[in-house]
Amino acid sequence: MAQATIRDVADYAGVSRATVSRVLNNHPYVTEDVRTRVEDAMRHLGYHPNRAARRLRAQSSDVMGLIVPDIQNPLFQSIVRGVEDAAYNNGMNVILCNTDDNPDKQEAYLRVMQAEQSAGLIVVPTHPGDGRVLAPVREAGIPIVFLDREVDDFEADTVKVDNVRGAYLAVRHLLSLGYKRIAAIAGTQYLTPGYERLRGYYDALNECGIPVDERLVKFGNFRIDSGRALAQEFMQSPHPPDALFVSNNLMTLGALRGLHEMGIVIPDQVALVGFDDMPWAGDLNPPLTAVAQPGYELGQQAVELLLKRLEQPNAPYRKVIMQPRLVVRGSCGAA
Amino acid sequence: MAQATIRDVADYAGVSRATVSRVLNNHPYVTEDVRTRVEDAMRHLGYHPNRAARRLRAQSSDVMGLIVPDIQNPLFQSIVRGVEDAAYNNGMNVILCNTDDNPDKQEAYLRVMQAEQSAGLIVVPTHPGDGRVLAPVREAGIPIVFLDREVDDFEADTVKVDNVRGAYLAVRHLLSLGYKRIAAIAGTQYLTPGYERLRGYYDALNECGIPVDERLVKFGNFRIDSGRALAQEFMQSPHPPDALFVSNNLMTLGALRGLHEMGIVIPDQVALVGFDDMPWAGDLNPPLTAVAQPGYELGQQAVELLLKRLEQPNAPYRKVIMQPRLVVRGSCGAA
DNA sequence: TTGAAAGCGCTAACAA
């Protein structure tokens, strides 16, 4: 059985194709009688409008693209769920693209999205220089919303968390517990979360009048391995820190693993606070104190921005900053 | 700037639209000269072929649908990655749909996929009765590959793990360590993994001549909460088990949490083995012994089956069973 | 309130 077309429905119902189209699109000026006849025909034939045709004709679509670096990262999972639910509630569908933080892959997906006539894009960009590839997409009429990270010289609607404050909360908490030598495992500095979280770390120290010791800051790449390596470097140094602030979830997991490998007891020998909470953070050994980002809500908010933009293409750009929350568990020595 | 069309390219290059199309599709019989002229024009105009039009014309697409119950479940994450990578390598794109194990949501997504003229579907069905909604999709010419779960009265290409053997391995391991009263937290019995894993549990007991004690089997729903509740029920019973076999990752996480809440020490007071490994299973407290499914490979295999099916629509259905692996860590008392 | 007809961007059969 081949797919039924609008013509089949029209023939079956004894009306014109235009009328079927009107029923499909809830136009006024269709008699109740005709409407039911057409609807019966659709049901009978198992008709589904062909989206390719619709899109071709309407020059628009009900698909939005969501471009994220890593779907295995719990933060992006929550975000994806938030985006999907919000899109679903607004009758739109989501195409999920995973870039692995690889600009080439991102570019390929952008091409796909453009060719698909996607209605809009929610993007966690791989690099601040991505404006070069993003600009043509926007010029082709596809609006872009940034999530979590920003891009140089490219204004756009943006949703992110207050990274500075999140890091500040974490480090303040450690200070309030009496830790003196708090080390930071910082993330990729060219990415928004990377430098903002480091700034929060500095802010907290400054506020308490603690001089910054540059040997207590090391830079990783937001992945598991670098967390592990840097935590071990810190603990093997002649004068190791008494607490560790780690700038994202994966590096925190790595640090945890690295410390375990060295037989270091947390928080007795070193306290640990991570950025990004995870559903199972309380089941880790020890339960992890972490700065929680509202991932689901970030995703929802991004969809809202996109929908607003679709309605009002020329409205001024909005930037929404959401507040993170410190979740205190055992790894900082307070619980 | 509006999207450039094939006509613009043709005009710019001074050739016909058909020729541009030929260049686009790598047809033979295009002179090198013309080809380069057309390619220059495309580059110059920033041309991307319109997929809606292509699809409308070709009556086929390069998009495959992937329908999974829960993208926050680490197993499905690995699967998604496997599917995406394999699809990507074959020039196809993946639309990811999250059903929450909700048949209505699944049905909605099936409608979308059908209307999108998706080339094929990889489905983790929500229910054995899903054949009713799946059959019309397949009849409309969209092949379906099952992943992880099967559906009644609906033959199709299928990829899954050897659940019986996985569970068997886990329970055998516990038996070999000397545990006598091994309880099972079983999963939803109408789902393939649910009953197969329970069978593996029975098989292992039978093989060792251990009589089955029905009080040592409780049924959950594969979610966190039921794992927590059932673990606690077991441990509060007058004659608690000395080991726990839990049928999936989420319930294992729940059991872990429940046991912690009761102050029970694992594995000293009760050993724990879960089905499904997780990237951070070694960082849990205690490190978790688990049956590892090759999620990534399952995903890749599913894509292969789908591509084969696309080539040969009438070939006999294939069922691929992949082997799981027991990863021994601390929670079973062996490491 | 409905129908006829044109055309969205692309591909493929046929002709040249």
Added chain:
DNA sequence: TTGTTAGCGCTTTCAA
């Protein structure tokens, strides 16, 4: 080797 032409399924004037 290239161009002409018809048409994929749908929406939208315009006319009736």
